[in-house]
Amino acid sequence: MKARAFDKATTIERAKLTDVARVANVSLATASRVLNQPVIVSPEVRERVLAAVQALSYTPDRMARALSSGRSFIVGAVVPTLGNAIFADGVEALQDRLSALGYTLLLSNSQYDQQKELDQVKALLEHGVDGLVLVGDTFKPELVSLIRQRGTPCVSTYGAESRNGFPSIGIDNRAATYALTRHLLDLGHRQFGVISNTALSNDRSQARLAGIVEALADFGLTLEAERIVEIEKPIIANGRAGLYRLLEIQPDISAVVCTTDALAVGAVAAARNLGREAPRDLSISGFDDVEIAAETDPPLTTVRVPASQIGRAAADNLVRAIQGEELPINTLFEARIMIRGSTGDAPARLASSADA
Amino acid sequence: MKARAFDKATTIERAKLTDVARVANVSLATASRVLNQPVIVSPEVRERVLAAVQALSYTPDRMARALSSGRSFIVGAVVPTLGNAIFADGVEALQDRLSALGYTLLLSNSQYDQQKELDQVKALLEHGVDGLVLVGDTFKPELVSLIRQRGTPCVSTYGAESRNGFPSIGIDNRAATYALTRHLLDLGHRQFGVISNTALSNDRSQARLAGIVEALADFGLTLEAERIVEIEKPIIANGRAGLYRLLEIQPDISAVVCTTDALAVGAVAAARNLGREAPRDLSISGFDDVEIAAETDPPLTTVRVPASQIGRAAADNLVRAIQGEELPINTLFEARIMIRGSTGDAPARLASSADA
DNA sequence: CTGAAAGCGCTTACAG
């Protein structure tokens, strides 16, 4: 007999399945079956057990169930941060769908730190999660081998390709910034700058950067290293700082592509401080299309990341994998370019070179 | 013998404590003791067991541990939404501190729905959480009795007072808006409007509304019902809609107090559309001080909610409660008024009445 | 369709 951690005098004994069985006058095994495979139990018996469940307001102990069945009905997720709306929304959708499917979500955040991510995954695994949702596709090698070895189903989210064999659910970040950059080129921009959070080994931002570079290359332009400012965390203040640094070195820039909306919001504000109004003097674009993106002045041109869709699909796919199904290696959603007020025609060529 | 859910051929048998005991040449009981109460084991034996743990890279099965010890080291939390940065930040801090204390966080969101909140709590309880973190202090009665009956420690967050006996950790929402309203009165404002999300039984917003009403009353002013617009969810679009409705009915309003930053952001934008610029024509304030609040144009006057502090304190207090300590019934943090650009002197009395 | 029994991987009094 053990002492519960918090054995207040007021605590009433919780009914267990044995109690249900006793009240219903059946064996423990039968009571269990009514709960798990009701069809194989005769209707009368089933009714009796269900009545007992009601009467005792029995509620199963999922830990015990997990221990004996090998299934916990818990799914673990590790996201970089909840501070970014794009992850908050995705997690919310994930959790909703998961709970509809009878699963509970065990959530961690890694603060964009791979070691922390690994630690969280270890903890999740110790808790016996049935499946895992991770963000992106760049992990410590140890993490991958750990998951493989335990055979726990795992999906990777927000990215396009699965480098580690985990089925991926997300968007093509590279294609999205490629299209966005094309759009800016069409508007006449030739002097580009980039504010990106690739400093952290962030595969999404890296893909976004690659898309920009590629679009420029296809157009015969090169993006020199001085035109890329890498920041640590994708927060507004860093977008601000990023823009100052960028324009200090490269005052001729007419288009700034940011790998995140928060960075773009900061960049727009910083540009204004410098007397450069978007889109008149400077075109600035974001990525994510978080709620605020459409509400800033000017509203942000950006890429819509379908976070809720990703979250829901991650839940569906993961549960399918848990049930033993094979998953498509890539599930790609559309990432629409949202052209709004923060980008526009490039300033007339002569005027801008005269300025500089 | 059971079949694991995902028994791929590649899966390697995970070492269990029995294996550790065998390798270390001790009994299962001793192996367990080394892990849980190392001091009562002799140094040599301890070393041997630890070596075996290393050699087998043993990792405990927390479900089994939970079942036999009655402690899961899992804490459950239910927040209204992760979409609001204030909750995202709080949850992040909560999880950080919890994991430092050896606990894992099981997270749910209720979408501001009390029935959903109850369902989540039930699920969390079935999973054997050692403690619970809830938001606010307005629950379905069934939720309160359920938690009481199980004796699971529970803290309430973001509010000031504990109506249900759950220790509360938060801020005094009423006092904050009282002070904010005083400030607006000092600026000469007499015609007030409020956009609030009290439509949902949201005790924080109700307290905020109460603070406004009280400050006005102490000043001899009454806030008529037509001057309060209640919206469903605290999102930017609703702030926008709220302001239109408010000014339609009460065009003489010079100060709009919003119960959330998102609402204030929408209100500022909507006012601008109407040709009313903040703070020149209209003072608008928010609540929360999320990241974006300081970055809008004009930056938002608001109240800083110390979400991270609340999250950390919730973790600390809850773990203390789990360990059997008594908790202070209220833990209050300061909620500073942040005076920024969106509020200013009331437009000259005569001018405004002439307009109307 | 139902029951008796073993077992999931641990912890913890109880003896020694």
Add this chain to the structure above:
DNA sequence: CTGAAAGCGCTTACAG
């Protein structure tokens, strides 16, 4: 300080 044994609350072959 250490071990043998019971037990946590379930599930699931195995018989019947």
